[in-house]
Amino acid sequence: MRTVDVAITGYGRIGREIAGMLQARTAAYRERHGVLVRITGVCGSAAGLVDPAGLAPERLAARGSFVPGLTGDAFLEAVRADVLIEAGPSDYRTGGPALGYLRWALGRGLDVIAVSKGALVLDLRGLLRLAAGHGGSLRFSGAAASALPTVDLLAHSLAGATLEGFEAVLTGTTTFVLDQMATAGLGLADAVALAQARGIAEPDPNFDLDGWDTAAKLVIIANAVLDAGLGLDSLPREGIGAVTPCDMARWAAQGLAPRLVGFVEHDGGGFRAGVELRLYGQDHPFAQLRGSMKGLRAVTEEMGALTVTGGASDPRATAAAALKDIEHAVAARQ
Amino acid sequence: MRTVDVAITGYGRIGREIAGMLQARTAAYRERHGVLVRITGVCGSAAGLVDPAGLAPERLAARGSFVPGLTGDAFLEAVRADVLIEAGPSDYRTGGPALGYLRWALGRGLDVIAVSKGALVLDLRGLLRLAAGHGGSLRFSGAAASALPTVDLLAHSLAGATLEGFEAVLTGTTTFVLDQMATAGLGLADAVALAQARGIAEPDPNFDLDGWDTAAKLVIIANAVLDAGLGLDSLPREGIGAVTPCDMARWAAQGLAPRLVGFVEHDGGGFRAGVELRLYGQDHPFAQLRGSMKGLRAVTEEMGALTVTGGASDPRATAAAALKDIEHAVAARQ
Numbered sequence: 001m002r003t004v005d006v007a008i009t010g011y012g013r014i015g016r017e018i019a020g021m022l023q024a025r026t027a028a029y030r031e032r033h034g035v036l037v038r039i040t041g042v043c044g045s046a047a048g049l050v051d052p053a054g055l056a057p058e059r060l061a062a063r064g065s066f067v068p069g070l071t072g073d074a075f076l077e078a079v080r081a082d083v084l085i086e087a088g089p090s091d092y093r094t095g096g097p098a099l100g101y102l103r104w105a106l107g108r109g110l111d112v113i114a115v116s117k118g119a120l121v122l123d124l125r126g127l128l129r130l131a132a133g134h135g136g137s138l139r140f141s142g143a144a145a146s147a148l149p150t151v152d153l154l155a156h157s158l159a160g161a162t163l164e165g166f167e168a169v170l171t172g173t174t175t176f177v178l179d180q181m182a183t184a185g186l187g188l189a190d191a192v193a194l195a196q197a198r199g200i201a202e203p204d205p206n207f208d209l210d211g212w213d214t215a216a217k218l219v220i221i222a223n224a225v226l227d228a229g230l231g232l233d234s235l236p237r238e239g240i241g242a243v244t245p246c247d248m249a250r251w252a253a254q255g256l257a258p259r260l261v262g263f264v265e266h267d268g269g270g271f272r273a274g275v276e277l278r279l280y281g282q283d284h285p286f287a288q289l290r291g292s293m294k295g296l297r298a299v300t301e302e303m304g305a306l307t308v309t310g311g312a313s314d315p316r317a318t319a320a321a322a323l324k325d326i327e328h329a330v331a332a333r334q
Numbered sequence: 335m336r337t338v339d340v341a342i343t344g345y346g347r348i349g350r351e352i353a354g355m356l357q358a359r360t361a362a363y364r365e366r367h368g369v370l371v372r373i374t375g376v377c378g379s380a381a382g383l384v385d386p387a388g389l390a391p392e393r394l395a396a397r398g399s400f401v402p403g404l405t406g407d408a409f410l411e412a413v414r415a416d417v418l419i420e421a422g423p424s425d426y427r428t429g430g431p432a433l434g435y436l437r438w439a440l441g442r443g444l445d446v447i448a449v450s451k452g453a454l455v456l457d458l459r460g461l462l463r464l465a466a467g468h469g470g471s472l473r474f475s476g477a478a479a480s481a482l483p484t485v486d487l488l489a490h491s492l493a494g495a496t497l498e499g500f501e502a503v504l505t506g507t508t509t510f511v512l513d514q515m516a517t518a519g520l521g522l523a524d525a526v527a528l529a530q531a532r533g534i535a536e537p538d539p540n541f542d543l544d545g546w547d548t549a550a551k552l553v554i555i556a557n558a559v560l561d562a563g564l565g566l567d568s569l570p571r572e573g574i575g576a577v578t579p580c581d582m583a584r585w586a587a588q589g590l591a592p593r594l595v596g597f598v599e600h601d602g603g604g605f606r607a608g609v610e611l612r613l614y615g616q617d618h619p620f621a622q623l624r625g626s627m628k629g630l631r632a633v634t635e636e637m638g639a640l641t642v643t644g645g646a647s648d649p650r651a652t653a654a655a656a657l658k659d660i661e662h663a664v665a666a667r668q
Contacts, residue, residue: 021636141494147637149491156490157483160475160658283624285643288617302355302654303481306644309619312637320636324494 003036004029004330005052007081009101010088011044014115014142016060017319018085022326023057033330041079043071045088045097050078072097076104083111083329085322087142090118092216092232099123106130106138111329115142115322117216121232124223137332139325144221145170146321148294148311154225161300163226165265167278170217172292172313173201173208174240174260179290181248182257188243200292200313210239211260211275218262218275228264228271236274243277251279257287285309337370338363338664339386341415343435344422345378348449348476350394351653352419356660357391367664375413377405379422379431384412406431410438417445417663419656421476424452426550426566433457440464440472445663449476449656451550455566458557471666473659478555479504480655482628482645488559495634497560499599501612504551506626506647507535507542508574508594513624515582516591522577534626534647544573545594545609552596552609562598562605570608577611585613591621619643 006022008015019039029037038054048070049055059065070078084105086098099119105112107130114120119127120143131138144150145168154163169175173195180191192209195201207213215237222228240260251258256279264273280287285307286295295309311317340356342349353373363371372388382404383389393399404412418439420432433453439446441464448454453461454477465472478484479502488497503509507529514525526543529535541547549571556562574594585592590613598607614621619641620629629643645651 147495147640149487149640152486152491153483153642156662157486157658159661160654160656161481283622285619285622288619288622290617300654302646303651304644304646306481306483306642308487308640308642310638310640317637320494320634322494324491327493328490 001030001034001036003038004083005038005040005054005081006083006085006326007041007079008039008085008087009043009075010086010098010116011042011048012087012089013315014318014322015042015044015085015087017315018087018115018322019060020057021319021323025323029330033334035330037326037330040081041075043075046071048075050075052080072100076101081105081110083113083326085113085115086119087115087322090116090216092118092121092212095119095122102127102138103130106136107134109134109136111137111333112139113142113322113325113329114138114140115318117143117220120220121216124220125227125229137329139328140220140224141321141325142318143217144224145217145294145296145311146313147317148296149308150217150221150296151224153296153306153308154221154298158298158300158303158306161303164299164301165263166296166298167261167263168218168221168296169259169261169286169289169294171208171213171260172294173205174214175289175294176200176292177209178240178243178258178260181243181245182252185245187245188241206241209241211237214260214262215275218264218273222264222271222273226264226271228273230264230271230273236276238274238276240277255282256280257282259286259289261286335364335368335370337372338417339372339374339388339415340417340419340660341375341413342373342419342421343377343409344420344432344450345376345382346421346423347649348652348656349376349378349419349421351649352421352449352656353394354391355653355657359657363664367668369664371660371664374415375409377409380405382409384409386414406434410435415439415444417447417660419447419449420453421449421656424450424550426452426455426546429453429456436461436472437464440470441468443468443470445471445667446473447476447656447659447663448472448474449652451477451554454554455550458554459561459563471663473662474554474558475655475659476652477551478558479551479628479630479645480647481651482630483642484551484555484630485558487630487640487642488555488632492632492634492637492640495636498633498635499597500630500632501595501597502552502555502630503593503595503620503623503628505542505547505594506628507539508548509623509628510534510626511543512574512577512592512594515577515579516586519579521579522575540575543575545571548594548596548609552598552607556598556605556607560598560605562607564605564607570610572608572610574611589616590614591616591618593620593623595620
């Protein structure tokens with residue numbers, strides 16, 4: 001039976017969730033694709049574990065058995081893998097270790113799955129070129145709104161249509177905060193505190209509130225689907241930090257729901273793109289978003305408009321998005 | 335340059351639309367995939383046209399030049415093709431000529447794209463087995479709600495998640511009729527007449543109104559995604575023919591919107607499936623469907639619920655769905 005050896009770089013909550021789900025599905029992969037999927041190495045920022053025969057769940061659970069220093073170049077030298085999953089932190093300034101991991105794996109023709117966003121925001125075009133040049137592939141559902149199909153919908157489901165543009169609610173935290181302000185009458189700070197208490201917002205919520213998270217995902221999606229050449233720093237960007245209860249009351253009286261969206265529209269030969277707070281009437285699908293739901297609305301020439309909403313935001317949903325990429329990578333090699 | 339020769343069986347509105355869009359995209363296919371896509375044959379029920387060097391748009395437009403009798407076995411003997419697109423009428427009793435065309439092409443390892451539904455409803459499992467056994471493929475976006483991604487969403491975008499079930503509004507006509515009854519206060523007959531006047535309903539609207547159209551699409555989708563083994567005749571099925579203005583008024587007073595949906599749910603080791611008139615609160619995405627829009631809501635274990643809505647229903651949108659299948663077929667051969 002063909003083996004598919006998987007290495008995971010970045011071994012925090014998401015990395016562990018991916019490893020657990022992957023191992024739970026060993027039998028399913030064997031039955032569905034006739035392959036034996038093994039995890040041959042994992043590493044965090046300071047330590048790692050490698051075994052070409054595959055790491056059993058018990059060994060992965062015993063963090064004490066991780067080898068100090070087995071990370072970075074030392075990890076890459078030791079590990080043997082067909083698939084590399086990058087699930088470390090996102091560094092939007094330099095790409096961090098993730099960028100090195102991705103370039104190393106793509107330069108060797110591996111199938112690569114990125115969950116972290118930094119390297120993709122900085123150099124998606126270069127990474128895709130590297131994949132094409134070495135017979136590998138790069139997939140990144142976990143970095144492009146995870147459980148909400150974004151690149152899938154735009155590039156796969158709309159492959160037969162001409163895309164005129166799209167707008168998307170890509171950050172669960174901002175939807176939750178705006179919805180709590182609207183429905184529970186909370187002020188911004190209280191709504192943010194509630195989002196933190198529920199584990200929806202990060203301890204530092206400003207990355208989400210200031211629109212950076214939406215902007216990063218928009219850059220990845222638009223560059224992947226339209227080769228739009230967007231950059232994070234040059235993207236016009238708005239946040240929700242200045243929204244007041246007074247604003248909310250005025251919009252509610254007009255029947256409008258505010259949502260933070262990323263958008264891209266064809267504009268002459270190029271693209272107009274940005275992150276904006278937009279107001280939607282109650283019959284718009286984005287006005288119906290509750291909790292930390294996300295949404296994407298695409299407009300096409302031949303098929304009209306298409307909207308997808310939903311997408312849980314927890315580590316399990318993100319891991320399931322990465323596992324989708326594995327399914328596609330394994331199927332494409334058959 | 336690699337040539338991709340396409341034959342089209344069934345040359346009515348949809349078939350002609352597909353041929354036109356395909357020829358308009360010749361340059362795009364060359365640039366994107368490095369292939370020369372040619373139409374080497376088309377046939378209707380009584381006549382056809384074949385040319386191994388490719389048929390120019392002018393020749394396809396001149397129906398007078400079609401050769402009488404060049405259809406069925408005679409057409410298949412004469413044509414040389416890598417891809418067969420079946421766009422004839424749907425025969426749900428015997429499969430009609432479409433079933434023969436599909437079996438012939440799949441038995442020769444062609445990439446096959448079905449737009450008609452009859453053969454798929456009768457024998458999807460057998461056709462898929464034939465495709466797998468001869469190195470070909472079978473795609474059918476145009477037969478599974480066209481511009482609304484259904485199989486795409488369930489099989490591709492949710493590949494990493496465990497599907498618990500789905501419900502879907504699959505027939506544009508019934509949504510239009512119910513929405514007109516609710517918003518314009520029309521009786522059923524008047525709403526149907528309006529749908530016919532707008533070209534949304536067929537001259538014989540009963541196939542849609544009685545739930546057969548929804549049932550046929552549900553059978554195809556559920557059998558494709560879940561290998562559910564559903565049959566058209568044994569599927570519990572409801573229509574909208576008995577809905578009265580009095581029902582509509584009562585539901586409106588309760589804030590509910592009726593929609594005809596097909597559904598599949600895991601039930602023990604098997605599936606519970608059917609076509610039902612269901613009532614939705616105003617915060618449900620299906621209640622927001624207007625015009626002839628369709629929708630699908632999937633529930634998964636890992637990713638929560640996911641809803642897609644939209645999907646124009648005209649011949650152009652259906653043709654674009656078939657062209658999506660061509661993109662995927664061409665990409666998979668590279």
